[in-house]
Amino acid sequence: MIKTIVVDNDALIRDIVQKILEDNSQIELVHKAEDGFDALEYLEINKVDLVLLDIGMPKINGIEVLQKIKNLYPHIKVIMLTSCKDKEIVLKCLNLGADGYLSKDVGCEGIIDAILRVYDGEMVTFPKVSDLIIEDMDYVRKQIEENTKSQKLTKRELQVMSLISKGMSNKAIAKHLEISDKTVKNHVSSILRKLSLNDRTQIAVYTLSNNIF
Template structure:
């Protein structure tokens, strides 16, 4: 059973998400909160597997709450609920360790798949959100600056071993650590170690940044 906490300042949104999630018998809505501060109070008594987190909320917004949750409860997955006019927050959310971004009007299948992907160590992003993520991380660069950035990236990539590059290619295909382990005939723990070393060598924070980093290079 996957335990979820829904965080959104609009009750109608929380009720809608609860209705969608109730369609899956493997998901249990453990609790809900109307802002980041209420979530932090709830986490003192509850241990969810995943938090569905709105961005714009009073008292404490979703980005601030994500930062604190990932610092205090690193095993809790945080999936950001976003709309098209909130791209200025995307980079901050990724920096603080958000495990995914989905649109507020996403269908039940996409929401449930994003939860499963986060638990499996992968990140499922709506294509429109992915575009905004890339824009937020890369921005629009002048040709010379873009060339320099690519050259710098290639120098960093040269630090990776052939095996690590193989792991990267599997990550780019959206595979989880468990699936990568099966494909490479190694344990899931070994894959996690590879991923940690790759992120460390490239000075990246998470798998989403890794995907963006390699987007135009592999």
């Protein structure tokens, strides 16, 4: 049995997930956590194989919980189950080690299928989310093929790219590098121009696709 917990501040969602999983012979829902702290406390003393994790929660958001789980319990599989389809958030979660990313409208069979596939070692994203990423990957691949790297990036620009790929905002990057927000924006603009990319998401995809860091 795949011991699973669901983490969501919405009681209705927790109950729906319970209903979906209760008749499945391969999956056992062992805990319903109302927030990230509840989930982390449970994981301290109980064996869990997989976590279904929402993002938009009070006290501590799902991205922070994901990071803590992967740092403390790297063997535990984590599937983000959320209504958020923002490309940067998707990439940030995958970069932090999420094993799957599902929209809450994926349906009953979609959730069960994702749990089974992720437990077997696959990476699973709901198609609508995958399309968002693939769009950027196709564009970035084209830029790579056209050798848009010919203009060298500076050391600082490479640092900014690395931090963008980790999901950090301009403000967070500025604080980390001890430079101004405006300077970060200038670096981002320069990176976009040199690599012929359109936005921060494509910078993250480019960085990850090329194993730059």
